[in-house]
Amino acid sequence: LTVLYYRMLGARIGKNVNIDPTARLAEFDLLTLHSGCRIDNAQVRGFSVERGGYFRLGPIVVGHGASINTYTVVAPGAVVPDGATYGPHASTHDPPSPEGHAQYNRAAIPGPHWFLKLFVAMPILLLVTIVAYLPWIAALYLHVSLGTPTGPGSSLERQIILLSTSNRVALHALTRITRALFRDIFQVVAGIAIKRAMGLNREGAAADASQWARLRRYINNLTLSQDALQGTFDIIGSHYELTSVLWRCMGAKVGKRVYWPGSSFYCPDPELLEVGDDVVFGSRSEVFTTDGLGSGRVVIKAGAMIADRVVLLPGTTVGRRAVMGSGALGRRGAMYTNDSVWMGSEGGEALCLKVGGKDAADDDVPTITPFGRAYYEGKAPYFVFPYPLILLINVTVAVLGATYWSLAPVLGVRVLNLFRTRLPHLHLFDNGPRQLPTLVGLFA
Numbered sequence: 001l002t003v004l005y006y007r008m009l010g011a012r013i014g015k016n017v018n019i020d021p022t023a024r025l026a027e028f029d030l031l032t033l034h035s036g037c038r039i040d041n042a043q044v045r046g047f048s049v050e051r052g053g054y055f056r057l058g059p060i061v062v063g064h065g066a067s068i069n070t071y072t073v074v075a076p077g078a079v080v081p082d083g084a085t086y087g088p089h090a091s092t093h094d095p096p097s098p099e100g101h102a103q104y105n106r107a108a109i110p111g112p113h114w115f116l117k118l119f120v121a122m123p124i125l126l127l128v129t130i131v132a133y134l135p136w137i138a139a140l141y142l143h144v145s146l147g148t149p150t151g152p153g154s155s156l157e158r159q160i161i162l163l164s165t166s167n168r169v170a171l172h173a174l175t176r177i178t179r180a181l182f183r184d185i186f187q188v189v190a191g192i193a194i195k196r197a198m199g200l201n202r203e204g205a206a207a208d209a210s211q212w213a214r215l216r217r218y219i220n221n222l223t224l225s226q227d228a229l230q231g232t233f234d235i236i237g238s239h240y241e242l243t244s245v246l247w248r249c250m251g252a253k254v255g256k257r258v259y260w261p262g263s264s265f266y267c268p269d270p271e272l273l274e275v276g277d278d279v280v281f282g283s284r285s286e287v288f289t290t291d292g293l294g295s296g297r298v299v300i301k302a303g304a305m306i307a308d309r310v311v312l313l314p315g316t317t318v319g320r321r322a323v324m325g326s327g328a329l330g331r332r333g334a335m336y337t338n339d340s341v342w343m344g345s346e347g348g349e350a351l352c353l354k355v356g357g358k359d360a361a362d363d364d365v366p367t368i369t370p371f372g373r374a375y376y377e378g379k380a381p382y383f384v385f386p387y388p389l390i391l392l393i394n395v396t397v398a399v400l401g402a403t404y405w406s407l408a409p410v411l412g413v414r415v416l417n418l419f420r421t422r423l424p425h426l427h428l429f430d431n432g433p434r435q436l437p438t439l440v441g442l443f444a
Contacts (some may be wrong), residue, residue, distance in 0.1 A: 003019065006025065007081065010029030012032045012033070013031075015035040016035055017034075017036070020039060024044070026046065027057065028057065029046075030384045031046060034063050035063045035065075038068065039068045040105045040107065043073045047073060057190070060076065063079075063081050063084060064083065065084070066083060067085040067105050069085070070311060071088055071311065071327070075091065075093060078092035081101075085102040085103030088101070088286075089345040090243065101348060104291050104292070109268070109290055111218050124223075125223065129187075130186055134333070135181075135183075136182075139175040141169045154429055156429045157420055164411040164414050175406075177398075182233030184230075184234075184235070189414045195224065197240045200269075201271060203295050203297055206294040217290065221310070235391075236391065237390050238261070239262065241263065244256075244258050251273075253275065256278070258277075258278070258304060259280040260345050262282060267287045269295055271408060271414075272296065273289055273298055273348065276297040278369050279302065280371070281306050285307045285308070285310050286310070294314065304318045304323070305388075307323070309326060310328045316334050316336070318330075318336045319336055319340065320365075322337065322339060325343035325350075329350050330349075339356040341356075342354040416442060
């Protein structure tokens with residue numbers, strides 16, 4: 001259906017094309033995606049803003065079986081050859097990446113058999129969805145249980161009277177609030193329970209992964225999706241200890257005083273992630289514990305920094321106080337030594353800006369960050385919001401936001417009731433062919 005949607009917008013798309021939900025496509029009528037190509041979390045846009053403020057449009061052609069990986073930029077006018085691979089953080093202004101980088105595409109990770117998807121995964125996902133919406137369903141039940149008034153007038157008039165009462169207004173806001181506050185949290189809790197019940201994945205080659213292991217990962221990626229996790233962290237706080245607790249519940253080994261990213265964090269198998277004390281994450285980090293070749297443990301040691309849009313691959317170890325700078329691409333199975341600094345990507349790997357050491361004595365050097373000293377140790381010379389206050393602010397903002405977006409239908413019904421009481425001689429809501437257009441027109 002996604003492919004059909006893009007075709008209706010003007011894109012020319014062949015058969016067996018895989019487009020990840022995180023991919024950013026634009027100027028669809030300028031896109032030609034040939035059969036078998038795979039588009040990951042990439043930017044494929046037929047427009048760009050050039051130096052000097054000029055707006056450029058150009059067709060993009062992605063060849064048969066080509067692989068466009070995460071954070072890759074496909075520029076206007078680009079023609080990606082058949083079978084070519086542009087690995088993570090690549091650009092079509094440069095030559096294609098090594099062919100092996102095609103295995104780092106999310107679509108290269110083998111999934112379970114369609115039978116398991118349909119008859120095992122789908123019922124579980126339906127159950128998780130029901131659990132996620134339980135608070136909202138309960139609020140709706142309260143709404144419905146108040147009953148419908150009887151009396152003169154059309155059924156529409158009676159509904160307008162009913163929905164204009166203070167109780168109904170409050171319940172309408174309550175349904176919005178419960179959905180905003182609890183839906184993602186309930187989904188994550190249910191997803192963790194299912195993940196634990198099904199077991200944790202292990203390191204190994206993709207060819208050796210059983211259908212059960214593939215099914216587990218498939219279900220986990222949907223129930224514990226980046227959107228659900230981000231919605232949960234928006235409530236409980238993105239950077240704090242409760243976030244670490246949730247990652248531990250998902251199977252990760254996490255140390256103390258970790259500063260988590262404010263935006264989404266991709267990690268398909270948290271049980272293969274180890275994060276030391278005082279690690280700092282930037283936004284939109286991606287840790288591939290699993291790719292098309294298999295699964296491997298990713299270890300990030302104490303005091304390390306994983307900056308914005310960093311991509312780490314299976315088997316990577318980032319040493320103590322090492323820095324993976326913005327846009328850095330780790331190499332599969334690489335060891336980045338203590339105190340080293342890496343940035344960007346050239347030839348499929350981050351560039352070394354500072355060579356680190358391997359001295360075991362470095363393990364005794366404190367790794368605590370300014371964030372850790374200010375928030376966890378209270379050593380800042382200024383007031384730092386305590387966690388209960390942060391949680392209260394997040395909940396308050398979510399409640400106010402949900403209430404605000406519930407105002408339009410609530411006020412609309414109150415205005416309809418004014419029309420009903422102040423202009424009864426117009427008979428606006430009487431049964432008949434004009435009832436529906438009158439209702440829609442007044443609401444508009």
